Amino acid sequence: MPKASQNKQPHPENGLLLTTYDLPLTTYHLCLTFAHYLKEDFILTDIIQLLPDNIANQIAAGEVIQRPGSAVKELLENAVDAGATSIQLFVQDAGKALIQVIDNGKGMSETDARMSLERHATSKIRNIDDLFSIKTMGFRGEALASIAAVSQVEIKTKRAEDEWGTFLAVENSLVVAQEPCACNTGTSISMKNLFFNVPARRNFLKTNAAEMRHIIDEFIRVAMAFPNLFFSLTSNGQEQFHLEAGSEKQRIIQILGNNYNAKLVSVKEEMDYMNVHGFVGKPDTARKTRGDQYFFVNNRFIKSAYLNHAVGSAFEGMIAKDSYPSYVLFIDLDPSQIDINVHPTKQEIKFEDERIVYAFVQAAVKHALAQFSIAPSLDFTLNPEIQGLDAVSKPFTNRQQDDMESSNLFKTFSQKGQAHKIDATEKSELKHWKDFYQPAASTTDLLEAMPPKPLPLGNGQLTIDDESPFVTTQSPLPTQSAPQCLQLHNTYIIASVQSGFILVNQQLAHERVLYERYSAASHGTQTITQHSLFPVTLELTIADAALLHDLLPSLQIIGYAIEPFGNNTFVIQGVPADVAQGNEKNSIELLIEQFKHFSSDVKFSKREKLVRCIARQQAIKSGQSLTVKEMEALVEALFACQTPNVTPTGSPTYVAFSEAQMDKMFQRLL
Template sequence: MIELLSSETIQKIAAGEVIERPGSIVKELVENSIDAKADSITVEIKDGGKSFIQIIDNGSGIHKDDLLMAFKRHATSKLKEFDDLYQIYSLGFRGEALASVAAAADVSIKTKTENETAGAFLNIHNGIFSDITPIAMNRGTVLTITNLFESIPVRKKFLRKDSTEANIITNMMYRFAFSNTNISFKYIKDNRVVFETVQGSLKENLRELFDSSLVDNMVEINIKNKNYRFFGLTSNNNYYRGNRGLQYLFINGRYVENKDIQRAVEDNYTSVIPNGKYPVFQLFLEISPSLIDVNIHPNKQKVKINIIDDILRDIKEEFAKQLKSGIEIPGIDIRKKAPEVKRLENIAADQEKEIIEKVYGKKDSLTKDSYNLFKPIHQINDKKIERILPLEENQELLIEDTKIISKPLVKKFHVEEKEIPYSSSQINFHQDETEDKRLEKPAFPKLDNCTIITVLYDTYILFKETGKENLYLLDQHAAHERILFEKFTENYKNNSISSQQLISPVILTMKEDEIRAFEENRSIFERLGYELDLFDDSHLILRAFPVVLGNIEGEKLLIEIFDSFGGSDKDIDSLRNKIIMKSCKAAVKAGDHLSALEIESLLKQLSAAEYPFTCPHGRPTLIQITKTDIEKIFSRIK
């Protein structure tokens, strides 16, 4: 027999779609407070939100005549008809939050509007509404939720432990706090204040919630388009994480998850940060509601964007230019505490020897180079390494003892920092685009007066700018990798990758789908530096491969291409990156002897690179050592 469900059962089923856990309640109610134009919000939870959640705000409040209606399903003040969805800027609009909370937990609410003389109090226990009574209070709303899922034990059984549920809420509160700079937030967990913010800038909030090192390593992003604005902060090459935990994307003030935008942003960090690491960002997309669809899921974290291809293209083209302005030379990290050694006064000779060996190691365990780390430049082996490109013919080179002077000069660049105000209520979608000020590269040590001090272990070039205190340590292998990487990338863009002809062409046995992929994408293989022809229905003939790879690597990569080739832009970019990464094997190695002329050429080419401070794998090419760093090592200062 088919029967209609009772209204109570319908309410509880519907509540399960909206309220999955305590964090769902916090999200819905804080968003309501933001929509109510509150500029002060306090959130308190106990036991991971299972036993107690309280939200206090000073927003517009709910009129007592609307209070009962506010707890009915699909009752909302934010839209009247379906088409209003495409003009809505509020975070909530479905009219499900309060009804779902009341169906899943016990609720008490105190609320007052600006024009009412007294507030109103309502209590809901086991779905039963009390009478509304007057109460003295200031403008705003206080919502208290207790006994979550007591009436839905099957849902309560699947909640995770208190600490896990609390962590979910804590992460959510951090998102709310730094993304709404016009609101003061206070977050209390188990009677302890976790954080308290004041109204300020995005950087100020991040500094309060996280740490100064994060803020100091953030780069401003600001991409403008007639249909949208994409802006915020993203980390430079010196700050990255082992996971995506500090990646935040907001669309019209709402936290969302969008894999396409996330991937587009991360692609800009290829070769800028180490492989397997992730950038940190807090990015905001302001866009006309008519160009997005947020009505996909009750939690509204999935959003469809009509012009996503335009946004991804702009991120690919403009993001890298702006990120470049924040790239910095890494410094040395003074974290390891120097060993404490007793003063050697009044200590017997055998005890002194024992202490020295304990701290510094036995003398015979030290390598020969340990006693002579600083090899004078005139003792550097002058053996030529042909893989480093020579200086241009018209370039003047002067070598005087240990000084190398190169002309033309490399200019010093300056990066200007600006604060980013964020206000979702001040969105202008049709403003005229102004030409952005041209972004300049970060300063590379000036080479017009550069002194090479020595080469350590035939790998690390130690040099300084004459007249300045800072020292620089350059990894010759990483530096040459960066040079080759950018040279190959430029050749790829210009369709000028050099190919090496094979003395004896190679016949490759291929499957039917691989033959078809080749025929459909022959031009791509040619652009990547391969010369391939169809031999018969099941064989290809390889006549040439990218010269930078060498024979063996060229053939191996070709097989990888056919194993993974799909023909999309993403696949093509992946193949290009594979070739570029493999091309780095042609770089000079650690231990290769470089002449003074080759060192000069290496520095000159690196200084002209787009990203001179990291190799293609994201490792640093250059480290700056300041006088302060050295004084800290020797414990002269703290």
């Protein structure tokens, strides 16, 4: 044992003389083990220790595996890197009980299977230069080691040239079983009981519906990036996704829905520095929230507010300022021009020159939109079976051509100046064409004969009647006998009070009124449901359908009557009385988008977020004209609220101007 230097010094508390030793590192560990054999009490001056491997792995796993969706992402990326053409994902209990990924890739040898569980063990990095030429998904060697540190892992893998595969069982970073097994070529990794050895972290997981949404998001991002591969997702024995290999457009339609079939504009620009390709949605697909927006750099999903702004600027003037376009764009450029190793999830990257990428993306989208035509086009490439039909394969004979050219329809559109010609038959004569030019009844006569039309409540409109929920008898601000209201710029309401006047923002004020009404409903006061004579069918994507299933109990309390109809389809039987007839479908779709992208510094419950989203959605918007009675009802309803001066988010609903303030503004001497 190396010799240690001794130092005699008194104890800081009791004054006893103690001996301290300055020991080399190797001797330090030996002393920790055999300290109780030493007859003299001692204190080691070195206090920094190396963590055990299992604890270090659990700490590292907290950065990589934050929730079941994080493990899904890592396992799917490893399957892609293995060269698989078919990848199957199975989850139980939203990934808390089981996450299993089966692929038909190249598999691993027995030694590689053991090495894959070690930290920072990778087949893609040999020197520092390789770190800046990454073209694969996983490369840091942290995924399996982190997963094995916080779950029970079983691996079955086999290479095509091997007769037997390898089975490994790992628990808490320790291999508890290893033996040969019979399995198909490829790899199957089962991850059971996530965070079983870290109960505190397991308690922080969300509900099954919330965690399942994260799993679906990660699955979609990987499946969208590789449309040439087969992907499937099965949850609790029920298949959620079955995505056959195909083109980029086919994969987008498979995931986002058939409603995008005729609403996609192709983007394709090839340059020496980078390539941009993919699809953007037509302007009518723009939404009020950031919905279907996907950016991929070298087939890796990324989040970039900078590039989102580039696409948004290309749509400037084509969509509303508060709307966001839909797009799925792929950027291919030299890996040396980017740094993807800046975040544990690798969803945030750095570009060597962001301005060039911004300009190229913006120009590519603008060029695609410039070529966009309103006329619909038939894209038969979506279904290869069409190419095999008889109508496509059979030739156009000369006899058929003669029959076609001799028809009146062909002559009408082929002869010069005859496109407007109409055959003079009894059925086609417009005998009463002069009636179109007879003077109609005056507008005043029509208005007098027309019965008064009630205004629907909600969706930006107010109803004034004896039972209107807006009509109240109390107001915190003392008003005159009848509030004198005036609308300014179709946005603000000026209401006179005894001490001056108030300037009310009509949208924010209505949001406060609706928030308190729906909040009361969510805590026991059932909202009246307006049932539809003709129920509306709503078809959603799988991710949105899972979210709506989770929200159904809360929506029922607020006044929505929605029933599942199978295959991600729902039937809207009724809506709250505030929602105008004919707007049921749009109301639910917008509500789902707002709920998904709800942002706040404070964490709210699911029901609270839902109430805030509905209040914001159903509030009348700026720019809408209101009658005097509607303005008076809104002001009365506002001051009947418990907190009339601010919205749920803290924005002021009105500003009060006293008579004294106005006198002071005009420098009037009292």
